[in-house]
Amino acid sequence: MNIFSICTLCGGLAFFLFGMHVMSKSLEKVAGGKLESTLKKMTSNPVKSMALGAGITIAVQSSSAMTVMLVGLVNSGIMELEQTVGVIMGSNIGTTLTAWLLSTAGIKSDNIAISMLKPENFAPIVALIGIAMLMMSKKKKRQDIGTIMVGFAVLMYGMQLMKDAVSPIAETKGFSDMLIAFKNPILSVLFGALFTGIIQSSAASVGILQALAMTGAISYRMAIPIIMGQNIGTCVTALLSSIGVNKNAKRVTAVHMSFNIIGTIVCLTLFYIANGLFNFSFVDKPIGAVEVAGVHSVFNIMTTVILLPFSNQLVKLAKKLIPNSKEKEDEVLLDKRLLANPPLAASQCRERTKEMAVMAMEALHEALSAMFTYTQKGVVSIEEKEQELDVMEDHLSTFLLELSSRNLTDEDSRTVTELLHSIGDFERISDHAINMIEIGAEMNQNNQNFSDSARADFATLFAALTEISEITVRAFSEQDTNIAMTVEPLEEVIDDLTATIRDKHISRLRTxxxxxxxxxxxxxxxINCERVSDHCSNVAVSIIEIGQAKLLNHEYMTALKAKRTPQFIENYTAYGQKYRLAEN
Structure with a gap:
């Protein structure tokens, strides 16, 4: 093995890691909101969580990415620590798929059909199809699938380069001498952990081990502890991601490390005890690429089967390793680690915006109620909600702007656009709620009261405002364009009500x-009532236009009012009848 072989090995590793990165990111995009819908199914059932963890890891092709995602979700308060244990276990099983894909490099057969399963034979075809999809297709999803195929081909080409680079290694005396050290299981575990920690990819380190195994220089005795060490090394990425997070998020990494370290100790001990009792004949025989994948899978499945009943104990251990502190930790609305997975980040932004919508609606309802039954407690409640909404709007807008600069799918891009429009409207609704309660406070302080006629008019107007806020929040939460279509007719009825109430007040002034x-x-x-209905209208229009892939609010609103569809007229008439002011 000379300097050129080392250069080829480094180049192969670079191609491998790049292909893995490209493929992983594109798989995440294709999975899209499915990751979110999958995570929503999380329960306290560890078995179900384990299956979901395996499925997501297979989708994104990275257990490290899965763990970083969990750290971000726990740090944001979206998931509980207990929910992550099963996901972590399943993630370790899901990551073994890569090793099985790489093991196809060791296929040898004169049969053409079987030979086509070798990466060096089918990868160029996969790359060609992927490039064709990238260049010829205009649909984003097909382009992403093409990118996955190209990433996979690059990954396999890197594997082939590594295999070719290490082929002469079996004949090198220095390498043979070095392998003697790997007969010590502890050194092998440490080497596997250290190497995987440096390159931060268990898939890549397993791939290199498979390439070495194809030379016939690696035995089962050497490979088994190295594979176990590789699982420990993959925790480095999660360890780095836990810097600067709250203690509960740090415990996710503690659970991950505890699971892999305890699993390695238990499985390695059981293997050597069994070998001592039964004297396995295969331990000193050369191991192949397929066998490496098999050992990798057996180890992860065994570790999961052994430790799954002790999920609660792993959580308790994590809490002992990272105890609670007396100092109160700052709450995180959305952890920036979620930006590594744009579809998940976009869906979590929507969930937080739904919380804003509900809180703004509650603040408005409390303000409307307090106008005629003023209490200081009600004022404090509205002010607290308004302050919290200010903070949420600031954090969400910053997060969404950063997310918008990422490589998003068309659907996620539309989501970000809609949310950026909506969060300001929800925050402004709470501002108007504050304005209303301040008007009520000033009237209470100055012993001013509206006439019975004016109070009756405002009761009707407030009922209409309550309904328009409710249907707006419902339309936004359910992303229902049909419900959103009913907002604008009611907004016009509210405009009519405010105009009539002004006219009636002028008449009362004269008398x-x-x-x-x-x-x-x-x-x-x-004025504040009109502004609230305007903001509800803005949110509804945003839902409709995003659903219809339109982006110009003003033009859309002008067309909507000018067109006056039968449905619009029907809704407008119904709301007009429902919210009629009493005659003087």
């Missing part, structure tokens, strides 16, 4: 039933 001072309060209150 002396109301004072000019009350006119100031009435005008300010009506």
């Amino acid at each position: 002396g039933e109301c004072s000019p001072e009350l006119g100031v309060y009435l005008s300010d209150l009506l």
Whole structure:
């Protein structure tokens, strides 16, 4: 083995890692919101969580990415620590698929059909198809599938380069002398952990081991502890990702490390005890690429079977290793680690925006209720909600802007656009709720009260505002364009109500039933009511236009009002009848 072989080995590793990265990212994009819907199914059932963890890891082709995702989800308070244990176990099983794919490099046969299973034979065809899809298809999803195919071909080409580079290694005396050290299981475990930790990819380290195994220089005795060490080394990525997170998120990494370390100790001990009792004949025989994949799978499945009943104990161990501190930790709305998985990040942004929507609606309802039954407790509750919404809007807008710069699918791009439009509207609704309660507080302080007629009018207007806020939040939460279509007719009815209430107030002024001072309060209150309905309309239009792939709010709104469809007229008429003001 000379300097050129080392260069080829490094180049092969580079191609391998690059192909894995490209394939993993594209798989995440193709999976899209399915990751979110899968995570929503998480329960306290460890077996179900394990199956889901394996499925997601197979989808993204990276157990490290899965663990980093879990750290981010726990740090954001989206998942509980207990839910992650089964996912981590399943992730270790899911990551073994890569080794089985790589093991096809060792296939030898004169049969053409079987020979075509070798990467060096079918990878170029996969690459050609992938390039054709990238260049000829205009659909984003097909382009992503093409990228997956190209990434897979590059990965396999890297594997082939590594295999060719290490082929002469079996004839090198220095290498033979070095292998003697790997007969010590502890050194082998440490080597596997260290090497995997350096390159931060268990798939790559297993691939290199498979390439070495094809030379016939690696025995089962050497490979088994190295494979176990590789599982420990893959924790390095999670360890690095846990820097700067809260203690509960750090415990995710502690669970991951504990699981792999305990699994290695238990399985290695059982293997050597069994070997001592039964004297396995295969331990000193050369191991092949397929056998490496088999050992990798058996180890991870055995570790999971052994430790799955002790899931709660792993959580307790993590809590003992990282105890609670007396200092209160800052809450994280959305952890930036989620940006590594844009589809998941986009779906979590929507969940947080739904929380904003509900909170804004509650603040509005409390303000409307407190206008005529003023209490200081109600004021404090609304102010707390408004402050929290300010913080959420600031964090979400920053996060969404950063997310928008990532490589997003068309669907995720539309989601980000819609949310950026909506979060400002929900935050402004809470601002108007504050304005309303301040008007109520000032009227209470100055002993000012609207006339019975004005109060009755406002009761009707407030009922309409309550309904428009409810249907807006429902339309946003369910992404239902049919519900969103009913918002604009009600917004116009509210505009009609505010205009009529102003006219009626002028009439009362002329008769002396109301004072000019009350006119100031009435005008300010009506302006805030109009603004709330306008913001509800903005959110509804955003839902409709995103659903119809339109982006110009003003043009769309103008067309909607000008067209006056039968459905629009029907809804407008129904709401007009429902919210009629009493005659003086």
